[in-house]
Amino acid sequence: MKIVVDLQERSYPIYIEKGILTNVNQYIDLQRKVLIVTDTGVPSKYSECVQKQCKEATIVCIEQGESSKNIENYQALIQKMLELGFSRKDLMIAVGGGVVGDLCGFVASTYMRGIDFINIPTTTLAQVDSSIGGKTAIDLGNVKNCIGSFYQPKAVFIDPNTLDTLSNRHFYSGLVEALKSGAIYDQELFELLEDCDVKEQIEEILYRSLMVKKAVVEIDEKELGLRKILNFGHTLGHGIESASNYELLHGEAVALGMVKMVEDESVRKRLVRVLEKWNMPLEYEYDKQKSFEYMLHDKKKVANMVSVVQVKEIGQACIIDMTQEELKVKF
Numbered sequence: 001m002k003i004v005v006d007l008q009e010r011s012y013p014i015y016i017e018k019g020i021l022t023n024v025n026q027y028i029d030l031q032r033k034v035l036i037v038t039d040t041g042v043p044s045k046y047s048e049c050v051q052k053q054c055k056e057a058t059i060v061c062i063e064q065g066e067s068s069k070n071i072e073n074y075q076a077l078i079q080k081m082l083e084l085g086f087s088r089k090d091l092m093i094a095v096g097g098g099v100v101g102d103l104c105g106f107v108a109s110t111y112m113r114g115i116d117f118i119n120i121p122t123t124t125l126a127q128v129d130s131s132i133g134g135k136t137a138i139d140l141g142n143v144k145n146c147i148g149s150f151y152q153p154k155a156v157f158i159d160p161n162t163l164d165t166l167s168n169r170h171f172y173s174g175l176v177e178a179l180k181s182g183a184i185y186d187q188e189l190f191e192l193l194e195d196c197d198v199k200e201q202i203e204e205i206l207y208r209s210l211m212v213k214k215a216v217v218e219i220d221e222k223e224l225g226l227r228k229i230l231n232f233g234h235t236l237g238h239g240i241e242s243a244s245n246y247e248l249l250h251g252e253a254v255a256l257g258m259v260k261m262v263e264d265e266s267v268r269k270r271l272v273r274v275l276e277k278w279n280m281p282l283e284y285e286y287d288k289q290k291s292f293e294y295m296l297h298d299k300k301k302v303a304n305m306v307s308v309v310q311v312k313e314i315g316q317a318c319i320i321d322m323t324q325e326e327l328k329v330k331f
């Protein structure tokens, strides 16, 4: 399957195919210097498989976990490319989840004012969501994504076979982003997630989720309006994720954030039913004051007002402004 994200000169293909990891060189010029970034939790066979297809590739393996999306790793990767004599014509490839993708994309966007970047996502979260759309970022301490850029990849290769090695906790928490996409934009996707065996229908889920993101990003690449709906559950979720010191995974925190934001009882019930089926920790204890303070660092705040996403009916989202006081009681 191939989807094209149409952004004029920044357009790029997304390939979804079991086994495509072994054929990346058929689609992309790998006859140049390549820096492959992966992490210690990603089975090394994936990055090595890509390395074998390159003429001259170096693998850098960072420590797994959110805390690796940091400025030290950013600097180390830039330093590595300088040492290896990378020019603007060379290439970075991320092989891993959203952590590796966000970090690698940000490095690529700034090295010599931007070099080519390819994303090979290997988690459900990265395959249904974070690998497309061009948001790249690193964190500063517990403040998530506060340094970043919009920088589109040249191509995205999604091999659903790589999900076979993913833990169930990461598998299901990553699907929360797909559930979010269904809730805000695609009722049929939401219904599919309610009813199907997600492991059996994973390709359909990937495709539909990516189509939602593509549609939204093509209309509003830089999040000036519509794209904000992709943040459903994220304003509260990011605050909770930070306050949990990343004990909660991104998808788990977003799950809590969605449930807390929804006011319509029937929408909440349907969300909770799926999230419980996926064992999301909806009863999690966290420091509400701390979460609120982290949320205030969020860039989506203007003066006293915060833009938040509300879902009143499955498949349809709206953006509303709330005061900080109104939002505080939602935690």
Ligand SMILES: NC(=O)c1ccc[n+]([C@@H]2O[C@H](COP(=O)([O-])OP(=O)(O)OC[C@H]3O[C@@H](n4cnc5c(N)ncnc54)[C@H](O)[C@@H]3O)[C@@H](O)[C@H]2O)c1
Pocket (backbone or CB within 6 Å): 039, 040, 041, 042, 043, 064, 065, 066, 069, 096, 097, 098, 099, 100, 102, 122, 123, 124, 125, 126, 129, 130, 131, 132, 133, 134, 135, 136, 144, 145, 162, 163, 164, 165, 166, 167, 170, 174, 250, 251
């Ligand atoms: N850029 C965006 O648009 C966007 C959107 C949503 C989330 N994000 C970011 O994505 C990050 C979360 O991404 P994530 O959930 O993929 O987490 P992650 O990158 O930390 O990956 C989760 C874990 O799975 C391991 N792993 C990865 N692939 C594996 C595989 N195939 N088999 C076995 N283990 C594997 C990793 O080593 C890691 O320990 C957060 O930093 C979040 O802010 C970005």
